Amino acid sequence: MSGSVRVAVIGSGPSGLYAADELSKHDAVSVDVVDRLPCPYGLLRYGVAPDHLKMKSLEITLRKILERPRVRFLGGVELGTSISVDELRKYYDAMVYATGSPVDRRLSIPGEDLPGSFSATTFVAWYCGHPDAEVDAFTLDARSAVVVGVGNVAVDVARILAKTAHELGVTDMPDHVLKVLGASAVSDIHIVGRRGPAQAKFTTKELRELGELANADVVVDPAELVLDEAGKELVETNKTVRRNLETLQEWSTRSQRGRPRRIHLRFLLAPVAVLGTGRVEAVQCERNELDGSGGVVGTGETVTLPAQLLLRSVGYRGLPLPGVPFDERSGVIPHVAGRVQRNGSTAAGEYVVGWIKRGPTGVIGTNKGDAKETVERLLHDLDALPRAPHREPDMIIDRLARQGVGVVTWAGWEAIDAAEQALGVAAGRTRIKIANREALLTAAAKALAD
Numbered sequence: 001m002s003g004s005v006r007v008a009v010i011g012s013g014p015s016g017l018y019a020a021d022e023l024s025k026h027d028a029v030s031v032d033v034v035d036r037l038p039c040p041y042g043l044l045r046y047g048v049a050p051d052h053l054k055m056k057s058l059e060i061t062l063r064k065i066l067e068r069p070r071v072r073f074l075g076g077v078e079l080g081t082s083i084s085v086d087e088l089r090k091y092y093d094a095m096v097y098a099t100g101s102p103v104d105r106r107l108s109i110p111g112e113d114l115p116g117s118f119s120a121t122t123f124v125a126w127y128c129g130h131p132d133a134e135v136d137a138f139t140l141d142a143r144s145a146v147v148v149g150v151g152n153v154a155v156d157v158a159r160i161l162a163k164t165a166h167e168l169g170v171t172d173m174p175d176h177v178l179k180v181l182g183a184s185a186v187s188d189i190h191i192v193g194r195r196g197p198a199q200a201k202f203t204t205k206e207l208r209e210l211g212e213l214a215n216a217d218v219v220v221d222p223a224e225l226v227l228d229e230a231g232k233e234l235v236e237t238n239k240t241v242r243r244n245l246e247t248l249q250e251w252s253t254r255s256q257r258g259r260p261r262r263i264h265l266r267f268l269l270a271p272v273a274v275l276g277t278g279r280v281e282a283v284q285c286e287r288n289e290l291d292g293s294g295g296v297v298g299t300g301e302t303v304t305l306p307a308q309l310l311l312r313s314v315g316y317r318g319l320p321l322p323g324v325p326f327d328e329r330s331g332v333i334p335h336v337a338g339r340v341q342r343n344g345s346t347a348a349g350e351y352v353v354g355w356i357k358r359g360p361t362g363v364i365g366t367n368k369g370d371a372k373e374t375v376e377r378l379l380h381d382l383d384a385l386p387r388a389p390h391r392e393p394d395m396i397i398d399r400l401a402r403q404g405v406g407v408v409t410w411a412g413w414e415a416i417d418a419a420e421q422a423l424g425v426a427a428g429r430t431r432i433k434i435a436n437r438e439a440l441l442t443a444a445a446k447a448l449a450d
């Protein structure tokens, strides 16, 4: 195909930006990275824990992709609301869906929706200052919190609950979040896994951080650190499992230091009901035992954990995009090596990357190889792609403006970025996130006014 090929990447999280990176290495390709939010970076900005400063600094690397001459950022544009897939085809030769897995999975147990029960997704969005999060969603007057799930998100939310205001002061959390976390009454945090310690999904670095907190002791019951044949094999063959177990065993013998908060790491407990009259008062669990092959069976014995706050951290889930095929069962867009499949055959000019391609697992780096695979297919297909009729780059902006969609351009994002840094400097911090959508748009509008 001669001349410039125009590609829309829908979603500016890590996978979308790694796709834009690969695409923009080719002189013949220009890329618009579209996001429903006024701000780029997806879960790097709105999921990665704010106290993980090193990981957050990956934004510096990713911003270089968005600064390239043939890459544009179009924020505040939602596929399905601001524009349809059919309309996008008029402006772009190819689309790469990179919309992630934005919602929580359910526990499907009685009492799950009682006040005081939240998905970790909601808590994470709140403490990360996501513009869709309700500012006053959390009060943290609970003394005991249960976190269900033993993945890295569970560890993140438990750590954020356990940290002191001083420890959190280095983050970019909005002031309303810091205020609530700083005044939190939570003294006991129970992280609850339904299988054994060898089957936990967290990684050792993240686990060990729990043992280094200024304000919290870690409590592990040695009786729950049991291994079956499958667990023993994992300890032999998997370094993460071995190190996790060593860490947990060390903690199980550690004497407590009398700190004001305790993180209890529990295993072999499956939540069966959330109890309470009008709000969460306890989480009832069935004790499980290992079945020898990595699974569990219930014993019929119940264990009741008192809790006024429940955070369900049992994984994320993809959402269908209007006009785009979706596999309800696995929560992803059906594809073969990144080429979207419609009714069993490859769709022309439609590709997919990231969590909406693979499902909600994998660290940020995993999305790099994943995006490479997809972009290789796209570049291979270039000559065969049908050419979009409206090729001038401003045409899409004009179309969106005509429909009343205010696009936040790169200059708009830079204005937001500068405003957040200025708020931080004024408070002796590096950055304070603006959590309110209107305030974000007002900050972005400053770029036009200047």
Ligand SMILES: Cc1cc2nc3c(=O)[nH]c(=O)nc-3n(C[C@H](O)[C@H](O)[C@H](O)COP(=O)(O)OP(=O)(O)OC[C@H]3O[C@@H](n4cnc5c(N)ncnc54)[C@H](O)[C@@H]3O)c2cc1C
Pocket: 010, 011, 012, 013, 014, 015, 016, 034, 035, 036, 037, 040, 041, 042, 043, 044, 047, 048, 049, 052, 055, 077, 078, 079, 080, 098, 099, 100, 101, 102, 124, 153, 156, 316, 321, 353, 354, 355, 356, 361, 362, 363, 364, 365, 367
């Ligand atoms: C709470 C949490 C913490 C994590 N912490 C770490 C960590 O510390 N280290 C690490 O390596 N990995 C971490 N991960 C994993 C990492 O965040 C993911 O691997 C990565 O973000 C997936 O990238 P993605 O681009 O597929 O999705 P996302 O990052 O979710 O990006 C999707 C983007 O698409 C946009 N979008 C969605 N729908 C639309 C639409 N209809 N129109 C336009 N735009 C749309 C969204 O606004 C978003 O910007 C964490 C994950 C979670 C959930």
Ligand SMILES: NC(=O)c1ccc[n+]([C@@H]2O[C@H](COP(=O)([O-])OP(=O)(O)OC[C@H]3O[C@@H](n4cnc5c(N)ncnc54)[C@H](OP(=O)(O)O)[C@@H]3O)[C@@H](O)[C@H]2O)c1
Pocket: 106, 107, 148, 149, 150, 151, 152, 153, 154, 156, 193, 194, 195, 199, 200, 201, 202, 206, 270, 271, 313, 314, 315, 316, 360, 361, 362, 363
């Ligand atoms: N610092 C980091 O690097 C970092 C931080 C956060 C997230 N991430 C990554 O982001 C991805 C998502 O993390 P995640 O923690 O959301 O997911 P995850 O790693 O898949 O963990 C989900 C946890 O929920 C449990 N679970 C699922 N359904 C359950 C049910 N019905 N009842 C009880 N427990 C249930 C799972 O147990 P079973 O195994 O028994 O199903 C598992 O322990 C992961 O790849 C993670 O590594 C990385």
